[in-house]
Amino acid sequence: MARRKGRRYKWTILPMVSVPILFLVVPIIFFQVYFSLHQWTAYLGEWWQADFVGLDNFRDVLGESRFYLSFLRSLIFAGSSTVLCLVIGFTLAYLMRDPFPGRSVFYLLFITPMLIVPVAIGYDFEMLLVQKGPLNQLLSWLAGREIQVAWFAEAVPAFVSIIFIEVWNWTPFVFILMLAGITSMPKEPIEAARVLGASPVQIFFHVQIPLLRPVIVLALILRFLEALGEYPKVWSLTRGGPGSYTETMPVYLFITSWEHFNISKGAAMSYVVLLVVAAIVYLCIRLLVREKRTLEMLYGR
C-alpha cells in the first residue's frame, strides 16, 4: 500500500521537477559538449559551422600555466576564506550560545553582511581600502603611528584584501549554522562528562567538537564550493590585478568566454573545473555520510 502510494507520488512529482530541469539542462549539456570538442570563437562564423577538433581544447587548457595558476589562486582563496569564516563564525556562535542582554542586536547586525549584493560590497570596500582612505586612517589612529598600506597595489595585500572581503561577506552563513548546531547540542553527553570530572577544555575538545563535526564539515564544503566560484567582488575590485596576482579561476573563465570570446576553450575549462570540483564534493560527501551514520548510530532516529 505504501509502496503504491510512493510510486504514485513519485510519478506525480518527478515530472513536475524533471521537466524544467531537463528542458534547460539537457540542451546546455549538449551545447557544452559540442563546444568543447569543436573550435568556435563567437565572432568567427556560426556555431554549427565550427570545425571538429577532438580533445585539442582540453589539451590547450591542461597545458596552460595561466589556467593552473588561476585555479591555484582560487583554491588558496577559497581555502583560506572558508577556514577563516569557520573560525570566526564558530567563535561568534560559541560566545552567543547563552542568552544575554543585547543578544538579538548582535545577531541582527552579524547577519547583515550576507544580505548585501556582492557588487555593492565591492564598491564599498573600494572606497575603504584606498591607500589614503578611511581604513588606513582608522588603523593609524588605533596603532598610534602612520599606516599607509597600499591594499590593492601590492601582491600580498591585494590577495589578503579579497580574502578578507569574502570572509566579511559570508561569515554570517557559517555563524548561523554553528549557532543552530551549538544551541541544539544534546545536553546528556556534556553532563555525563562533567559528572566524570572532565575539565571545560576537555569537554570542549572531546565532547562538543565531535558532536558538531558534521555541521562543521558541511559548512566547510558549501562555503568552499561557493568561494571557488566567487566572481563579482574580485572583478569589480581588482580585475585580476595588480599584475595577475588576484586572477582567480572565475576571472580567467570570464576573460576567456567574454573577452576572448573563445567559447570552445571556456567550455573545456568548465569541464576540467567541474571534474575537480565534483571530486572534492564526492570526497567530502563521503566524509559527511560517515558522520551522518555515526550520529544516527549514537542517537537513533
Add this chain to the structure above:
Amino acid sequence: MKRWREDRREIDRRAFLKTAGAVGAVAAAQRYPHLGVAWGASKVSGETPEERAINGAKALKKKVDLNIAIWGQYYNGKMRELAEEFKEKTGIGIGTAVDIAIFQMPQRVMAEAVARGKAFDIVHVSAAMIPTLANAGFLQPLNKFMERGGMIYRSVGPAVQQTHYHGENYGFVTDGNILATALRKDLFENPEERKRFEDKHGKPLKWPETWDDYFELAKFFTRPPDLYGVSDLRSRKWSAPIWFLMMLYANGGFPFADDMTPTLYNDAGRKAMEWYVSARPSSAKEISIWGTTQNIPFVAGGGAFMWTYWTGAFGVANRADSKTTGRWMYGVVPGSRASGRLIKRSISEPVVSLVINRRGQNPEAAYWLSQYWSTPKHSADIVADPKLQFHDAWAPEHMTDERIVKKYTSQGIEATEKCLEITTPPILLPGFLEFHDYLDKNLADAFVGTISGDEALKKTEGEWRDLIKRVGAKVLTKDLANYKAAFPKIDLPTKA
C-alpha cells in the same frame, strides 16, 4: 567555418572594389579636411544633413520606436533632446534606451550578435569592436545611406577611419576619446623649479618632446608622498595597452609584420616597454590598480605633476571646485626619435560610436536618427553639452565652436586638435579584445615586476601567434590594411 570563409571572401571582394574608391576619398578627406562630403549625388532633398535626415525618415512608411543600448552618461542630455526633436518631426524616435556602461557593452552586444537578436536597433560601442562585430554579422553597412543622405562625416585627423572596415563605414563617432598631455603650470613656470632642473640636468625645463624627456620630468617632480611625477593608467582592464601602443607607434613600430607575424620584441617594442615600466617609480603606488575613477580625483586634487590622458578629464581637473583649477597647461603628447626623425603619436580609444544592428526593426530608420545625431552641427551640440562631459571633441567644427572652446579652454582645444591630427587606433582587428587582453596582462605583470619587460613582449608575441592561427593569418593580413588606414600620414601636427 567553411561557410564563414565564403562570407569572408564576399566581404573581401566588395572591399577591394570599394577600397579603390574609398582610399581615394579618405585620402582626399584627410588632406583637405574641409571637404569630406560623401561622394555620389544626395538622393534625399534638404539643404543641411539634418534636414536630409529628417526628410529621409519622413519618407519611410512605417514609423517605429527604436531601441538603443547606450550608457546613460552619454545619452541623458543633448542626445535625448535631439531624439525627441526627431520624433516630433518624423514620428520615428527612441522607444527604450537601455542603460549599459561601455565596460559591459562588448559582452552585451556580442551576446546579441551570437543570438542574432533584434532587441537593439542602435548600439553605442567602441569602434575597435567594429571588425569583430562585422565578422559576427551584426552590423549594418552605412555607405549607401550616407550617399543618399549626403552625410558629412569627417574628423580632424584619421579618427573616423576607425569606424570603417574594408571601405565600408559602419558607425558614427560621438566620443573621440583622444589622449593629450597636461602638466602643472604652476610648478612648470616656477622659477625655483626651473633653476633646480637646469642645475641638475644642464638644460632648460621645457615641454617634453620625447618620452625620454617626459619620464625625466616625471622623475624630477616625484616628491612622495605629496607629489608624484606622472599618473598614467597602468592597471588591468583600464586600457593600459594604449599607452604602450602610443609609444610603440612613435618609435616607428607596429605590432605586426605584413604576414601577421607579431613584431613586438624588437628595438621599437623594447624601447616602448622600457618607457612603460619606467613610470613606476614616478607614480603613486596604487597606479597599478587604479581605474580612471580613482585617478582623476587624485590628479585633480594635486597628486601628480603630469599626465597623458583623455582630454575630457582635463576639464574635470580644471573645474571651479577642483583644487588645481587654473593651474594646468595642455599640449601635444611626446614622441620619439628612435626611428631617426621625430614622430609624435597620440591614440584614440575607445572611440565610442553609434552602430546599427542589421537585424533590427528598421535599419534605415535607425540610420536617419543616427545621421541626425552625428551631423557636424548636432555632434558639436552634443560635445558642447554643459550637463555631460563624456563626448570628447573630434570633428573640425568642434575645434572652433565657442561653447566647446570654453569647456576645454583654448589651450586645451588646441592640444586636442593637434593630437587628433596624429592620432592612431588600438589594435583594429577582429579579436581586438583578445589581442588587447594578452598585451594588457603581460604589461601589468611587467609593470609590477612579476616578469621582465622582454619576457612580457615575447610572451605576448607567443599568445598572439596562437590567436592568429585560430582566426586565420590570411584573413587578418587582409584586415591589416584596414588597421593601417586609420594611421596618420604625417609625423608631427601641422600647426607648430
Add this chain to the structure above:
Amino acid sequence: MTKAAKRRLRSIGRYAALGVWLAIVAFPLLWALMTSFKPPYQWFTWPPTWIANPFTLNNYRVVWLGELLDTQYVQSASIQTPFFALVNSIIIAGTSTLLSVILGVLLAYGVSRYGILSERSLFRLLILRMVPPIVVAVPVVIYYSTLGLSDTYLGLIIIYVVTTLPYSVWMTKSFIDEVPVEMEQSAELLGASRLRTIWEVVFPLIRSGVVATFMFILILTWSEYLMALLLSATNISTLPVQLNKYEGSTEGRLYGWQQALSIGVTVPLIVIGYAIHKHLVRGFSFGMLKR
C-alpha cells in the same frame, strides 16, 4: 575571585570579543550609509570625510527619482529608473524563489518519505550548483534566443528555479526528515489526501526551515548579475544590472550615487532578513543535527 566577579569578567570578555567583530561588520556598513548622504565633493577626500556635512538626500533623488541635480558634477542619472528594475527584481526573484521552494519541498518530501531519488541523484543535483554560470551563459543565450525566451520574465525565472533547486531540496529535506512519519499516518487514517497531509500536518512543523530556505534562495536570485545582464534588453532589467552602470567614468568615482543605489537594492533583503531572523537559526542544519 568570587563566582559573581568571575561571571562578570566572563560577560565583559564576551562583550569585548563580540564587540570587535561588531565593529568590523559595522564599519563598512556605516561608511556606505554615510557616503550615500554626502555631497559629491566629499566622496573622495583626504583626509577622509567621516561625517556627511552637509547631510544631503540628493544622491537618492538623482539615482532613484531621476532628477538632474549636481549638474556641475555632470553625470546624470539612469535612463531606466531603478524603480522599474526594482519591480522587475521583485517579480523575477520573488517568483523564482517561491517556485524553487515549493518544488523543493514537494521533491524533498518524496525523497524523505519514499526515496524517489537515490542518494547519488541527490548529489548530482548538488553538482548542478557547481557549474560557473559564466561559461554556460553563451549556450543559454543561443538556446533562449531560438526559443524566444530572451528578454522575458519566464526565461530568467526558469534559470533561477533550476539553479537554486538543489539548495531548496537539500535544505527542506533535512527538516522533513525530522518530522516523525507517525504524525502523517494519523491524518491518513482519517482519510486526508497526500497533498492535504503535507500542507496541514508536515508544513507547520517545518515552516521555519522553509522560511529560511526561502530567504537564502532569495538572496541568491536577487543578487544574480551575469544571466540578468545577458538575458535582459528592453522588457526586463534587474537591480544588480543597474548597479553595474556606475562602474567608472571620465568623472571621478560616483561613490555617492553608487551607495544610494546599493542601499536601496539591499534594503528589501534586509527587511525580509530581519523579519524572519528567528527562523534562520533553525535553518541551515541540513540533517546533521539532532533536536
